[in-house]
Amino acid sequence: MQQKKSLVYLYLSLPLVLVMSMTSSIGFYTPGFYARETLNWATQSLGQDMIDLYLVAPILLVSSILSWKGNNTAVYIWAGTNLFLVYTFCIYCFDVHFNSMFIFYCINLGLAFYSLLFFVYTQVKTPARIQVNNLVLTNIIGIYFILISICFYFLWLSDIIPAIVAHKVPASLLEVGLPTNAVHVIDLAVFLPGMFITGILLLRKKTLAFILAPVSLVFFILMNITIGGLIIMMSRKGIEASMAVAIAMGFLAFFSLILLILYAMQMKKNTEYS
Structure with a gap:
């Protein structure tokens, strides 16, 4: 069975695609935009702009149209893409120096956040009866989520704890010139516990x-592509990566x-909506 059609997907996503495309284009194509x-x-900011403009925006646009038409799979892709954007624009809002796009960063964050809330609302209003009969697949995904969360906890804490013990600032913070690492904050406080x-x-x-699994997998795909892409861009700029x-x-993507x-x-095959 299909989910019920709703124009809300378009009402939320079309403005988000337009504003995100504008902020990403200005950030990426304006010389010296991130001079501070x-x-x-x-x-990394330029790399994120490029990924948002040429990868994330098209995915969000297509998935919102298909979601509006009642495509079940597209709804989860749409939600996962918005989760990625909430994560990304939290970093833009809090860890990029104030610039002419600040208000639009906030708009992007707000639209993505309320898109996620709408997804939650649809799941509550029209509960999905999901039955995944492939136990091997669900076990692999479950173990994958647990291992990823544990590995990143150890990775981030290996950077944080030695610096705290030595009463120093982590080297990774000195390289980016930020007071704190927003990725560490979001991951340690919210995202990694959620994945676990x-x-x-x-x-x-x-x-x-069963509802959160596909949303999380979409997020993983986008985030892994982003991290890999940023590393390649940094390497080309002569930055150690x-x-x-x-x-x-x-590989993870x-x-x-x-x-x-x-x-x-x-x-x-197995999802029904009441």
Whole structure:
């Protein structure tokens, strides 16, 4: 069965696509737009603008149109893309120096956030009865979420704890010239615990986890592509960056995509809406 059609997908996403395309275009194509940032952080900002403009905006536009038409899979892709944008524009709003696009960063963040709230509302109003019969697939995804969350916890804490013990600022912060690392904040406080809990719930075959799994996989795909792309851009600018990490991110993006496709095939067969 299909989800009910709703113009709200377009009402939220069309303005978001337009404003995001504008902010990304101005940031990417205006010489010296990120002049107040360090070379490292300016390069990452330019890379994020490029990814938002040429990858994320088209995905959001297409998924919103298909969601409006009642495509079940597109709704989860749409929600995962908005989750990625909430994450991304939190960083723009809090860790990019004040510039002429600040208000529009806030608009992007708000539209993406309320798009996520609308997704939650649709799941509450029209609960999905999702049955994924492939236990091997759900177990793999659940374990994947748990391992990813644990690995990134250790990675971030290995940067933070030694600096705290030594009463110093982490080297990664000195490179980007920021007071704190917004990625560390979001991951440690919200995202990684959420992924860990989703993994546990998925292993226990809880309905909430069946809903969150495809959303999380879309987020992983976009984030892994972003990290890999930023590393490549930094390397081309002469900034020290590990190409091995970029390759690993590419592998994880591909692995997440395969899991998403397999999961979507299962959902298409077994999902019903009340």
